[in-house]
Amino acid sequence: MSATTTVTAKSESYEYYYHENTWDNKRRVLVGADALDTFSAIPLVDVGRIFSENIEERKAVAEEIANVCKKVGFMYIRNHGISQELIDRVYNLSRRFHAQPKEIKQECYAHNNQELRGWNEHFVQTPQGPVPKKGSFVYSYDPDNDPVLPQLTPEQRAMCLGTFNQWPSRPVGFRDTMLLYQRELLTFSRRLMHAFALGLGCEETYFDEYVTAPFVSIILQHYLPTYPDAEDLDSLGAHTDYETFTILNQDAVGGLEVLNRNGVYVPVPHIPGTFVVNIGDFLERISNDTFVSTVHRVRNATSRERYSFPFFFSFNMDADMGVIPSCASESNPPKYGTRNLYKFTKEMRERAKESHQTGVKNGVDAN
Ligand SMILES: O=C(O)CCC(=O)C(=O)O
Numbered sequence: 001m002s003a004t005t006t007v008t009a010k011s012e013s014y015e016y017y018y019h020e021n022t023w024d025n026k027r028r029v030l031v032g033a034d035a036l037d038t039f040s041a042i043p044l045v046d047v048g049r050i051f052s053e054n055i056e057e058r059k060a061v062a063e064e065i066a067n068v069c070k071k072v073g074f075m076y077i078r079n080h081g082i083s084q085e086l087i088d089r090v091y092n093l094s095r096r097f098h099a100q101p102k103e104i105k106q107e108c109y110a111h112n113n114q115e116l117r118g119w120n121e122h123f124v125q126t127p128q129g130p131v132p133k134k135g136s137f138v139y140s141y142d143p144d145n146d147p148v149l150p151q152l153t154p155e156q157r158a159m160c161l162g163t164f165n166q167w168p169s170r171p172v173g174f175r176d177t178m179l180l181y182q183r184e185l186l187t188f189s190r191r192l193m194h195a196f197a198l199g200l201g202c203e204e205t206y207f208d209e210y211v212t213a214p215f216v217s218i219i220l221q222h223y224l225p226t227y228p229d230a231e232d233l234d235s236l237g238a239h240t241d242y243e244t245f246t247i248l249n250q251d252a253v254g255g256l257e258v259l260n261r262n263g264v265y266v267p268v269p270h271i272p273g274t275f276v277v278n279i280g281d282f283l284e285r286i287s288n289d290t291f292v293s294t295v296h297r298v299r300n301a302t303s304r305e306r307y308s309f310p311f312f313f314s315f316n317m318d319a320d321m322g323v324i325p326s327c328a329s330e331s332n333p334p335k336y337g338t339r340n341l342y343k344f345t346k347e348m349r350e351r352a353k354e355s356h357q358t359g360v361k362n363g364v365d366a367n
């Protein structure tokens with residue numbers, strides 16, 4: 001259950017607790033005399049210059065991006081180059097997929113799949129009993145669908161979760177469109193990684209060898225309106241994303257909120273033509289906390305159904321990654337050791353399987 005509890009005394013700083021699957025987390029919220037400069041709106045960055053031929057322009061936009069990643073961890077991006085026509089097609093197919101009867105969606109039920117790829121449904125407790133609040137369809141990196149085909153050993157290939165993807169037979173064209181969207185976002189993400197590398201003081205190509213067959217998952221989210229008498233008003237409980245970064249497209253319904261350092265949830269309304277990009281725990285960790293992975297949640301307080309699709313991007317599954325050398329120094333030694341991405345994400349999926357046994361689920365998926 002997503003039991004999000006906030007201590008209400010606001011005159012002193014406090015720990016904000018949030019719950020993700022079976023994992024408890026907390027953030028220190030700074031108020032009163034401890035209050036720090038924080039954000040009250042999500043910045044918008046024009047990322048068009050990441051495609052520039054001119055390195056000075058690429059460095060300038062990388063610095064702008066890095067400044068937002070250090071303070072906020074969330075930004076809108078525009079001029080990303082992904083076609084609106086393709087985005088609209090993904091929405092259209094997602095709506096048609098989720099509108100189908102449960103028996104059809106259950107053909108690709110995630111909990112019948114060893115790696116939890118496919119469709120899943122989440123519930124909330126009400127006085128009348130549990131009712132559905134969210135449906136999600138998850139699919140992952142398929143090495144055969146990469147525009148730059150990777151050379152993989154059988155072991156590396158078996159780690160690519162997309163080899164476990166389950167596809168519905170309907171609507172027609174669903175699989176092809178979702179795989180095209182994955183290809184487009186993969187190419188864009190590798191370019192964005194160059195900007196993150198520059199912004200962290202590395203060579204532009206520093207991460208290239210770690211993203212040849214990266215961890216990628218896309219979730220087609222479908223949020224029902226919240227029930228006023230539900231035990232929990234979160235459509236998606238407060239959490240941080242655990243990957244490197246997320247590129248989210250959301251419809252115009254709204255409801256995404258981001259927690260600032262002073263404990264205020266800042267709304268992230270829809271801005272046409274933009275994606276929302278946020279930093280995940282893995283990049284926070286290897287950047288030695290230079291970039292921040294920020295808590296967020298979704299509350300669909302409208303009477304409309306809400307659709308969104310986050311694209312989660314991280315490194316190759318067999319990557320063992322520690323703190324990036326440029327992010328540590330004698331006065332700022334590495335705070336974290338090396339972590340293996342496959343082992344880490346496997347643990348997250350095992351936790352999601354465990355929480356499934358408890359029946360009513362908090363709505364956070366095993367990406
Ligand atoms: O649907 C949204 O707006 C956000 C989704 C999200 O935060 C997630 O799936 O991790």
Ligand SMILES: [Fe+2]
Pocket residue numbers: 239240241296
């Ligand atoms: Fe998220």
